[in-house]
Amino acid sequence: MNTLNSILVAIDFSTGSRAALEQAARIARLQGAKLNVLHVVDEAALSALARSHGSDYDLEVSKSTAGTSAAIQRWLENIPLPTCCQIHIVIGNPLHEILEQIRKLEADLLVAGIAGAGNTPTGAGSVSRKLARKAPCRVLLVRADHSHPFRRVVAGIDFSEISREVVAAARRIAIKDGAAIDFLHVWQDPWTALPYSAPFGEIGMPNMITTTPEQRDHFIKNLRTELHDFVSEAAQGIQSSEVLHEAMNYGNGIAAHAEEVKADLIIVGHKGRTNLRYVLLGSTAERLLTKLPCSMLVVKPATEV
Numbered sequence: 001m002n003t004l005n006s007i008l009v010a011i012d013f014s015t016g017s018r019a020a021l022e023q024a025a026r027i028a029r030l031q032g033a034k035l036n037v038l039h040v041v042d043e044a045a046l047s048a049l050a051r052s053h054g055s056d057y058d059l060e061v062s063k064s065t066a067g068t069s070a071a072i073q074r075w076l077e078n079i080p081l082p083t084c085c086q087i088h089i090v091i092g093n094p095l096h097e098i099l100e101q102i103r104k105l106e107a108d109l110l111v112a113g114i115a116g117a118g119n120t121p122t123g124a125g126s127v128s129r130k131l132a133r134k135a136p137c138r139v140l141l142v143r144a145d146h147s148h149p150f151r152r153v154v155a156g157i158d159f160s161e162i163s164r165e166v167v168a169a170a171r172r173i174a175i176k177d178g179a180a181i182d183f184l185h186v187w188q189d190p191w192t193a194l195p196y197s198a199p200f201g202e203i204g205m206p207n208m209i210t211t212t213p214e215q216r217d218h219f220i221k222n223l224r225t226e227l228h229d230f231v232s233e234a235a236q237g238i239q240s241s242e243v244l245h246e247a248m249n250y251g252n253g254i255a256a257h258a259e260e261v262k263a264d265l266i267i268v269g270h271k272g273r274t275n276l277r278y279v280l281l282g283s284t285a286e287r288l289l290t291k292l293p294c295s296m297l298v299v300k301p302a303t304e305v
Contacts, residue, residue, distance in 0.1 A: 003172075004033040008107035010098050010131075011039050013071060015144045016113025021075065022147030023140070023295075024111040028082040030176050035085045036105050037076070039068050040094040065089050095130050107137050114141045114292055129289050132298050138169075139298045143264075146295050149177035150265045154258045157185045158250070159230055162269030165299045167234045170267055174238040181240040182261060183231040186253030187223055189216070189246065220244065251288045259293045266292070270300045 009024035011017040021037065028035040041064050050057040068089050076085075088105075090097050102110055112128055132139045155170035157163045170181045227242050235242075247253030258266050266288060288296060 004028075004031045004108045006034045006036065006105055006107045007031075007109045007111060008036045008038055008098075008102055008105055009111040010094075011037060011072070011075070012094075012113075013039075013075075014113060014115070016115045016142070018075065018113075019144050019147045020111045020113045020140075020142040022079055023142045024109075025079050025081055025085075026147070026149070027109070027111070027140075028085075029080065033082065033084075033108070035082050036088060036101070036107065037072060037085065038088045038090070038098065038101050039072060040097040041065065041068060041089065041091050042094060043092050046091065061091060065091075095127055095134075098131060099134060099136075102135055102137055109138045109140060110135050111140045111142060114143055114295070132289060132296075136300070138300055140295065141292070141298075142295045143292075146264055150179045150295075151177070152182070152261055152263045153179045153265045153267060154182045154184050154254060154261070154263045156250070156254045156266065156268040157183055157227060157230060158269070159185075159226065160269060162299060162301055163230070165301065166267050166269050167231055169297060169299055171234040171238060173265070173267075174240070179239075179265075181235075181238060182243050182257070182263070183227065183235065183240060184243045184245060184254060184257055185223065185227045186245045186247050186250045186257075188248060190219070255288055255291055255293055263294050265295045265297060267297045267299060270298055 004027070007024050007028050009017075009021050011021050024037075025035060027033070041061070046060050046064060047057060050060045053060070069087070072087055072089075088101060090101070098110070098112075101107070110131060112131055114128055128141050132141065150173055153170055153173055155166050157166065167183070170183070173179050174181050223244055224242070227244065231240070231242060243257065245253045245257050247256065254266060254268070257263075268288060
C-alpha cells in the first residue's frame with residue numbers, strides 16, 4: 001500500500017463491512033494514518049420509517065443517529081485502533097455521501113466490504129462496484145472473511161503508467177505484511193486476437209491467421225523480458241514471482257490465476273493501457289468486480305487522487 005495519511009472505511013453493520021473495518025484499522029496502524037469510520041443513514045429509509053410510524057422525521061433522525069453511534073462504539077470495542085480515529089454519521093444517499101466524505105476528509109484510501117447488507121453471493125455488491133468506479137482515491141474492497149494481513153498478492157501488470165503504481169503498491173504490501181507477490185501479465189495471442197484483413201477489404205475470421213512455433217516462442221520470450229524489466233527494481237528484497245498467463249480476456253485471466261494460487265488480494269489499475277477517459281473503470285477491473293475470488297485494491301493515477 002502506498003504511504004497513506006487518511007483512511008475512510010464505510011460500514012453498514014454487515015459481516016462484510018466488519019471485515020473492512022478491521023482491515024482498515026490494521027492498515028491505519030501500520031501506516032500511522034488517521035482512520036475515519038463512516039456510516040450513512042439512508043435518508044429515503046428514514047422518511048419511509050417516519051411515515052409508517054406517523055412520527056416526526058427529525059425525531060427519527062435523532063433516534064437513528066443515537067442508535068448508530070452506540071452500535072459503532074460496540075463494534076470498535078475489540079478492534080485495536082490507530083491513535084487517531086474519528087466517527088462520522090451522516091444522513092443522505094449512501095453512495096453520494098461516501099464520495100462526498102472522501103473529498104471532505106481528503107482520504108487517500110477508501111475501504112469497504114465487497115458485499116454489504118445485500119450479501120451478494122458472488123462479485124462485488126452494487127454500491128461497492130460504483131465506489132470502485134467513482135471514488136477519487138484508491139479503493140480496497142475486502143472479503144467478509146479477511147481482516148488479517150495479506151499473504152499472497154496478485155498484481156496485474158499491463159505495462160501502462162498506472163501499472164507502475166500497481167507495482168509500487170504491491171511492493172509496499174510485501175514489506176508491510178510479508179506477502180508473496182505474483183507480478184502477473186495476462187496476454188492474448190496476437191495472431192488470433194487481431195482480425196485478418198482479406199483482399200478487397202473484407203474481414204476474415206481471426207483463426208485464418210497462422211504462426212509458427214518459433215514465432216510464438218519468440219513472442220513469449222520478449223514478453224517475459226519486458227515483464228522482468230518492468231518489475232525487477234520493485235522485486236528486490238521481497239518474495240515475488242513473474243508470471244505470464246494466456247487468456248482471451250485480462251479480467252478472467254487475472255481471476256483464474258488468483259483462484260489457482262489462492263491469492264487473498266488482487267491489485268489492478270483504475271485504467272489500463274487504453275486509458276480511455278470516457279470509461280469510468282477499465283474493462284479488466286470491471287470483469288473482476290463481477291466475480292471477485294478475493295479482496296481487491298483498485299489503484300488510481302496520482303493525477304486523479
